[in-house]
Every structure is written in C-alpha cells, then in structure tokens.
Amino acid sequence: MTDAPVIGVLALQGDVREHLIALAAADAVARPVRRPEELAEVDGLVLPGGESTTISKLAVIFGMLEPLRERIRAGMPAYGSCAGMIMLADKVLDGRDDQETIGGIDMTVRRNAFGRQNDSFEAAVNVASLGGGPVTGVFIRAPWVESTGTDVDVLSRLRNGTVVAVRHDRLLATSFHPELTGDHRVHGLFVDMVRASR
Numbered sequence: 001m002t003d004a005p006v007i008g009v010l011a012l013q014g015d016v017r018e019h020l021i022a023l024a025a026a027d028a029v030a031r032p033v034r035r036p037e038e039l040a041e042v043d044g045l046v047l048p049g050g051e052s053t054t055i056s057k058l059a060v061i062f063g064m065l066e067p068l069r070e071r072i073r074a075g076m077p078a079y080g081s082c083a084g085m086i087m088l089a090d091k092v093l094d095g096r097d098d099q100e101t102i103g104g105i106d107m108t109v110r111r112n113a114f115g116r117q118n119d120s121f122e123a124a125v126n127v128a129s130l131g132g133g134p135v136t137g138v139f140i141r142a143p144w145v146e147s148t149g150t151d152v153d154v155l156s157r158l159r160n161g162t163v164v165a166v167r168h169d170r171l172l173a174t175s176f177h178p179e180l181t182g183d184h185r186v187h188g189l190f191v192d193m194v195r196a197s198r
C-alpha cells in the first residue's frame with residue numbers, strides 16, 4: 001500500500017519487535033527508531049513496553065529526549081504501552097528520582113501500581129471507540145493512570161474503576177500490552193490516528 005503511514009518504534013529497550021509486527025499487521029510501514037535522523041523520518045511513533053527507567057536513561061545517553069519532546073510538542077502522534085505509557089505521562093509517581101519522561105499527556109501515572117501479588121495478570125478490557133468487543137489486556141508490572149487533565153479522554157477502565165487507557169489529542173497510551181496478544185485493533189486505532197494527522 002503506497003499511502004501506508006511510516007510508524008517508528010523507539011528501539012532503545014523493550015518489546016520493539018512485537019510492536020513492529022503488530023504495526024505491519026495493521027497496515028503501517030514499521031521501522032525501529034534509535035537516532036534523531038530516524039525520528040525525523042516517521043509519521044508517528046510507538047513507545048514500547050519494557051523498563052521506563054532504562055528507556056529514560058538511554059534516551060538521554062542517545063540524545064533522543066529533546067528531539068522526542070520536540071516532535072511530540074509539534075503534534076506527532078505517539079502511542080505508548082506500559083513503560084511507553086509512563087514515557088508519555090507529564091507526571092510519574094513511584095519513579096526513580098532521576099527518571100525523565102517525554103511527557104505530552106496531561107496525566108499522572110503510578111509505576112508498578114498493581115502491586116506484587118498482581119504483578120502480572122490478564123483482564124478483558126473494553127476500549128472506547130474500538131469495535132468487536134473487549135481486548136485481552138496483558139498487564140506486566142503495569143502502571144495505572146491516577147489522574148487526568150480535562151482534555152484527556154479515558155478509553156478504558158477496569159471493573160474497579162482503575163483507568164488503564166487514555167487518549168489526549170494525538171497521543172494514546174495503555175497500561176497493557178496489545179502487542180503481545182495477536183489482536184491488532186489497538187494498533188489499528190493508532191494507525192488510523194496517524195493517517196488522520198497527515
């Protein structure tokens with residue numbers, strides 16, 4: 001498809017490969033992004049799951065933090081899953097003291113929020129605006145969204161009310177990992193957001 005959007009996956013650490021596969025399945029041209037020159041060439045960016053403190057540290061070392069902030073400020077669509085959600089949050093609770101985020105979504109997230117007994121679990125999650133029934137939410141030492149600004153749309157809550165997916169304009173974030181399930185609807189939603197932004 002010639003009009004397929006080019007979507008990068010920030011490839012400093014985390015489950016990059018799974019996102020590349022999911023994006024390709026959702027009809028995007030997907031490529032890893034490690035350097036500012038590569039970032040300049042994509043229409044949108046995925047921030048993968050992994051370890052946000054490590055991604056933060058490597059983003060500083062690789063000179064990517066400011067270029068990432070600039071592109072997001074300029075309106076590039078981005079989607080963050082799990083650690084990627086943390087990277088898109090304006091504020092983080094229970095982060096490391098030196099932990100930086102890219103920011104962009106007016107929200108506060110809590111790292112490792114679900115606690116030890118629930119470090120990893122699966123739950124059926126309804127995502128607003130996604131047809132076809134709930135997705136399987138895979139939560140792995142996941143963050144939750146503790147509070148959101150007025151311009152942020154809450155897309156998903158667990159049964160107890162915990163917010164686990166949000167959208168703020170061109171930015172999308174989930175506590176869970178749709179890239180691990182073979183269900184590409186969340187990536188499809190993001191690809192549509194990138195298409196609409198061009």
Ligand code: GLN
Nearest residue numbers: 049050051052082083141
């Ligand atoms: N606990 C990790 C962090 O704080 C996120 C885990 C994940 O991405 N699966 O970055």
